[in-house]
Amino acid sequence: MLIRRGLIAAVVGVSILVPFGSCKNSNGENTNQTGGKRPPTPVQAYIASTQNITNVVNSSGTLLSNEEVEIKPELQARVVKLYFKEGAKVTKGQLLIKLDDADIVAQLKKLRAQKKLTQKNVERLGELLKIDGVSKQEYEVSQTQLTAYDADIEALENQLSKTEIRAPFSGTIGLSDISEGAYVTPANTIATLQQTHPLKVDFAIPEKYAFLLQMGKTLSFTVDGLRDTFSADVYAVDPKIDLNTRNIKVRARCANPEGQLLPGMFANVSLGIQGRKDAVMIPSQALMPVARGKNVAVSRGGKVEMIPVETGIRNTDLVEIVKGLEKGDTVITTALMQLRTGSEVKITKFDK
Numbered sequence: 171m172l173i174r175r176g177l178i179a180a181v182v183g184v185s186i187l188v189p190f191g192s193c194k195n196s197n198g199e200n201t202n203q204t205g206g207k208r209p210p211t212p213v214q215a216y217i218a219s220t221q222n223i224t225n226v227v228n229s230s231g232t233l234l235s236n237e238e239v240e241i242k243p244e245l246q247a248r249v250v251k252l253y254f255k256e257g258a259k260v261t262k263g264q265l266l267i268k269l270d271d272a273d274i275v276a277q278l279k280k281l282r283a284q285k286k287l288t289q290k291n292v293e294r295l296g297e298l299l300k301i302d303g304v305s306k307q308e309y310e311v312s313q314t315q316l317t318a319y320d321a322d323i324e325a326l327e328n329q330l331s332k333t334e335i336r337a338p339f340s341g342t343i344g345l346s347d348i349s350e351g352a353y354v355t356p357a358n359t360i361a362t363l364q365q366t367h368p369l370k371v372d373f374a375i376p377e378k379y380a381f382l383l384q385m386g387k388t389l390s391f392t393v394d395g396l397r398d399t400f401s402a403d404v405y406a407v408d409p410k411i412d413l414n415t416r417n418i419k420v421r422a423r424c425a426n427p428e429g430q431l432l433p434g435m436f437a438n439v440s441l442g443i444q445g446r447k448d449a450v451m452i453p454s455q456a457l458m459p460v461a462r463g464k465n466v467a468v469s470r471g472g473k474v475e476m477i478p479v480e481t482g483i484r485n486t487d488l489v490e491i492v493k494g495l496e497k498g499d500t501v502i503t504t505a506l507m508q509l510r511t512g513s514e515v516k517i518t519k520f521d522k
Contacts, residue, residue, distance in 0.1 A: 274326055279390045347359065371424055379443045477494050
């Protein structure tokens with residue numbers, strides 16, 4: 171009796187499971203539970219199109235002064251006068267600081283007087299030499315002494331010029347911790363001078379773009395706190411790849427006539443490296459990663475074909491297909507996980 175009940179339960183279980191299965195008809199097509207043909211999967215699609223594109227490399231950069239120098243004295247002396255105002259504009263050659271020159275001026279007066287006396291002595295000995303009144307050696311010693319005085323005077327005049335510190339280029343003078351009357355040495359920084367128009371933009375890009383970069387290439391960048399987008403022109407590339415980051419350093423120059431930008435600002439740089447015409451583009455979400463690359467589901471005659479593709483340049487929404495697709499192909503963009511080669515699909519909407 172127990173065995174008969176078990177057989178009955180098994181038969182019932184089998185009869186329950188059979189209707190929920192699926193099968194294929196004589197043509198190999200998928201059918202639903204009732205034996206009918208499975209309806210096509212509704213999907214959205216995109217018609218592959220061609221565009222002119224540019225490969226944009228984004229990087230972080232820093233703004234630097236076009237020229238920057240620390241103003242330091244070359245002599246040990248007392249500051250007599252400061253001729254600049256902190257934060258003010260100065261021009262090239264403008265007098266900034268005057269150091270005490272009293273000792274140098276006094277030494278110059280002494281040397282010039284000695285030179286004058288020696289000059290007269292040389293002239294007198296020269297006349298005596300003509301009549302053999304003195305030896306030639308005595309005359310030459312006097313001439314050598316006169317030449318030495320000239321050298322000493324030139325050295326002191328050079329030192330005297332260093333008591334006047336002038337701007338090496340036009341720019342903006344920074345803050346100063348030195349006051350008039352202070353005693354300074356070459357170790358003291360009196361102020362900094364920076365040229366902020368134009369400015370330099372330093373940034374780095376991956377080494378794979380090193381040979382695609384062109385001198386004079388224009389880039390765009392933004393800085394925090396300002397809504398404007400600024401431009402700069404590339405004028406120098408470091409000849410060495412950084413061994414730690416595998417990046418190459420690039421330097422550009424940008425105009426800053428109104429002084430909106432300041433040295434040291436952080437810059438978000440966008441640089442167009444490589445352009446291409448008539449590139450086949452599709453939405454990025456249409457790509458399906460596989461073991462050996464990427465596939466794209468294409469609808470042809472209402473059925474799915476899985477096409478292996480090679481990608482190229484990307485932008486915000488689209489990706490370039492270098493190999494595998496052609497302009498006009500219908501690329502499926504939704505329900506990708508449900509599709510297999512040969513699956514029937516019904517396109518409900520075309521993406522733009």
